[in-house]
Amino acid sequence: MNIDGKHYRTIWLNADGSTVEIIDQTKLPFRFETVTLRALDDAARAISTMQVRGAPLIGATAAYGVCLGLRDDQSDEALDRACETLAATRPTAINLRWALDEMKHAVRNLPREARLAVAYVRAAQICDEDVENNGRIGEHGLGIIRAHAEKKKGERVNILTHCNAGWLACVDWGTALAPIYRAHDEGIPVHVWVDETRPRNQGASLTAFELGAHGVPYTLVADNTGGHLMQKKMVDLCIVGTDRTTATGDVANKIGTYLKALAARDNNVPFLVALPFSTIDWSLEDGSTIPIEERGGDEVKFMTGKLKDGSIATVQIAPDWSQAANFGFDVTPARLISGFITERGVTPATRDGLATLYPEHASKRGA
Ligand code: MRU
Numbered sequence: 001m002n003i004d005g006k007h008y009r010t011i012w013l014n015a016d017g018s019t020v021e022i023i024d025q026t027k028l029p030f031r032f033e034t035v036t037l038r039a040l041d042d043a044a045r046a047i048s049t050m051q052v053r054g055a056p057l058i059g060a061t062a063a064y065g066v067c068l069g070l071r072d073d074q075s076d077e078a079l080d081r082a083c084e085t086l087a088a089t090r091p092t093a094i095n096l097r098w099a100l101d102e103m104k105h106a107v108r109n110l111p112r113e114a115r116l117a118v119a120y121v122r123a124a125q126i127c128d129e130d131v132e133n134n135g136r137i138g139e140h141g142l143g144i145i146r147a148h149a150e151k152k153k154g155e156r157v158n159i160l161t162h163c164n165a166g167w168l169a170c171v172d173w174g175t176a177l178a179p180i181y182r183a184h185d186e187g188i189p190v191h192v193w194v195d196e197t198r199p200r201n202q203g204a205s206l207t208a209f210e211l212g213a214h215g216v217p218y219t220l221v222a223d224n225t226g227g228h229l230m231q232k233k234m235v236d237l238c239i240v241g242t243d244r245t246t247a248t249g250d251v252a253n254k255i256g257t258y259l260k261a262l263a264a265r266d267n268n269v270p271f272l273v274a275l276p277f278s279t280i281d282w283s284l285e286d287g288s289t290i291p292i293e294e295r296g297g298d299e300v301k302f303m304t305g306k307l308k309d310g311s312i313a314t315v316q317i318a319p320d321w322s323q324a325a326n327f328g329f330d331v332t333p334a335r336l337i338s339g340f341i342t343e344r345g346v347t348p349a350t351r352d353g354l355a356t357l358y359p360e361h362a363s364k365r366g367a
Pocket residue numbers: 053054055056093162163164165166169170174175176202240241242243253254328
């Protein structure tokens with residue numbers, strides 16, 4: 001994606017061939033800053049403090065985190081330590097575990113002296129594959145948006161999204177936003193309703209930032225607005241991302257996604273989930289078994305923003321004595337999902353739908 005005319009990915013290897021650069025997403029939308037990751041702990045911290053976030057980008061950062069963990073020591077112990085440290089950073093996004101498994105698989109059986117170079121190659125491939133897959137998700141989702149535009153005879157298509165499943169959540173393009181970018185670039189009139197996404201406001205700070213940077217028309221709404229918009233027929237379809245999808249099609253995504261899916265069902269609005277294969281957890285049958293991240297209550301009690309004088313400040317929004325609970329994700333049951341947009345095509349949110357697209361995984365589980 002372009003920022004001020006310059007193309008960026010969200011993560012890249014520096015010219016020194018070993019340190020890794022990320023965009024610090026905790027500073028957006030007010031400051032565009034990058035941070036250099038030099039060691040395993042830098043990568044782990046970047047993921048847990050959410051300098052990088054979004055399931056695919058968490059996976060890509062973990063892959064490079066393994067490389068950084070092997071820089072000074074290529075032993076089995078160093079590999080295990082890197083994978084354990086990174087796996088402990090965030091519990092819900094399955095892309096993290098997937099990327100660590102990929103890295104272990106790539107280097108484990110190699111002689112020590114060959115491990116580091118191969119690790120960097122595999123991490124780079126994980127990034128490139130993410131970009132490619134999201135490009136395909138964009139293609140497949142474009143067909144759906146185009147069909148809505150044709151039905152509306154050229155009137156703008158209104159799409160509601162929750163959290164940030166755009167290029168900032170991935171290496172490039174995004175999942176839920178990829179079809180929107182494609183549609184906009186093709187001249188299809190699209191408009192996005194952007195949920196603010198409390199408590200961390202990924203919609204207000206990140207989705208709004210990237211849609212604006214690309215020139216896609218959007219309107220920011222408070223989190224609880226979606227139901228009203230759908231009742232008033234102001235939403236043609238919802239598209240969201242996912243952090244983990246079970247083999248049966250249940251979807252964990254940012255807290256509040258479930259309520260949007262309920263409102264969509266009540267108002268006959270298609271509710272679509274965009275995802276690459278690396279977000280599917282073939283070992284789980286039931287969304288209620290997905291681990292849900294709980295973060296510190298201060299993320300609910302405090303908000304960070306720009307003051308009128310341009311300075312950035314964090315302010316408290318509840319009484320000092322308030323207890324706050326901060327569940328990061330909720331689970332939307334497959335029955336509320338109209339379809340999945342994947343890199344292999346669009347499919348029903350069912351076990352059979354996923355098995356048809358990914359027979360190699362489904363057959364391993366005897367489906
Ligand atoms: O807590 P976050 O910001 O990492 O949550 C991100 C989301 O919920 C996204 O919708 C999800 O990771 C899909 S990203 C393509």
